[in-house]
Amino acid sequence: MIAILEASRAGLLSRAHWLNNLLAGVIVGVVALPLAMAFAIASGAKPEQGLYTAIVAGGLTSLFGGSRVQIAGPTGAFIVILAGITGKYGIGGLQIAP
Numbered sequence: 001m002i003a004i005l006e007a008s009r010a011g012l013l014s015r016a017h018w019l020n021n022l023l024a025g026v027i028v029g030v031v032a033l034p035l036a037m038a039f040a041i042a043s044g045a046k047p048e049q050g051l052y053t054a055i056v057a058g059g060l061t062s063l064f065g066g067s068r069v070q071i072a073g074p075t076g077a078f079i080v081i082l083a084g085i086t087g088k089y090g091i092g093g094l095q096i097a098p
Contacts, residue, residue: 004063032058043082045091 007013012021032054040050086094 002064028058039079039082042079043094044086045082045094049091 004013011017033051036050036054037047038050040047040053082094085097089097
């Protein structure tokens with residue numbers, strides 16, 4: 001189910017929940033953005049490319065995927081995969097990797 005619709009049906013987008021939603025977003029951003037930069041550096045990309053990816057992927061995932069209790073969670077194991085793709089195919093290959 002689309003996460004934003006599920007949250008709306010549960011009443012989580014009402015004014016009573018705005019502060020909690022904003023606080024949760026700030027906390028996730030504080031954790032996710034430096035982690036995204038580290039993933040980019042470890043895979044051979046520029047730190048700003050990691051930031052762009054985290055912002056776009058986080059927005060799309062929060063709207064269309066996940067659940068109310070977990071949106072998406074990056075793992076350190078992806079660095080090995082990303083570094084291998086970047087080493088063999090370059091940044092262009094990384095951008096089109098599924």
